[in-house]
Amino acid sequence: MDLLSVKKFILSKILGRKYIRTGHCRACGKCCRQIYVKHFKHVLQDEKEFEKLQYLHRFYTYLKVIGKDEIGLIFECQNLDPETHKCKIHSRRPGICRRYPQEELFSMGGELSDDCGYKMEPIISFDEVMKKIDKKSAKG
Numbered sequence: 426m427d428l429l430s431v432k433k434f435i436l437s438k439i440l441g442r443k444y445i446r447t448g449h450c451r452a453c454g455k456c457c458r459q460i461y462v463k464h465f466k467h468v469l470q471d472e473k474e475f476e477k478l479q480y481l482h483r484f485y486t487y488l489k490v491i492g493k494d495e496i497g498l499i500f501e502c503q504n505l506d507p508e509t510h511k512c513k514i515h516s517r518r519p520g521i522c523r524r525y526p527q528e529e530l531f532s533m534g535g536e537l538s539d540d541c542g543y544k545m546e547p548i549i550s551f552d553e554v555m556k557k558i559d560k561k562s563a564k565g
């Protein structure tokens with residue numbers, strides 16, 4: 426088994442993940458300018474609730490509300506340098522930024538920007554899913 430297969434095995438069988446992250450960050454800063462916040466099972470809609478969250482994790486203290494849409498409140502991170510589009514605290518950025526993007530993004534209705542250097546690829550290909558469905562129906 427090669428390293429990629431081991432990684433896929435751990436992600437899907439042990440961590441229950443459906444996607445694997447490939448590629449690399451191009452440091453465009455887009456994901457730091459349009460952020461949704463998910464708390465437990467819902468995307469934040471209410472500024473009062475957001476104020477309370479700021480006591481829970483330093484990441485939330487970096488954010489400011491810049492709008493709202495059908496998904497929820499939209500935040501921008503104040504650590505993003507508007508000139509260079511780089512993170513001003515890159516070496517000590519929170520874990521949530523280091524792990525971005527994760528598949529939770531999709532469950533919030535979010536998506537990667539078109540020119541993001543990362544891709545989220547399904548661990549099990551469409552063909553494999555179809556084979557599994559065929560097998561189940563044959564048994565069935």
Ligand code: SF4
Binds near residue numbers: 454542
């Ligand atoms: S949108 Fe993608 S490429 Fe741009 S900063 Fe975020 S992770 Fe990096």
Ligand code: SF4
Binds near residue numbers: 456457487503505519
């Ligand atoms: S802390 Fe840095 S990497 Fe994280 S959202 Fe803010 S600007 Fe982006």
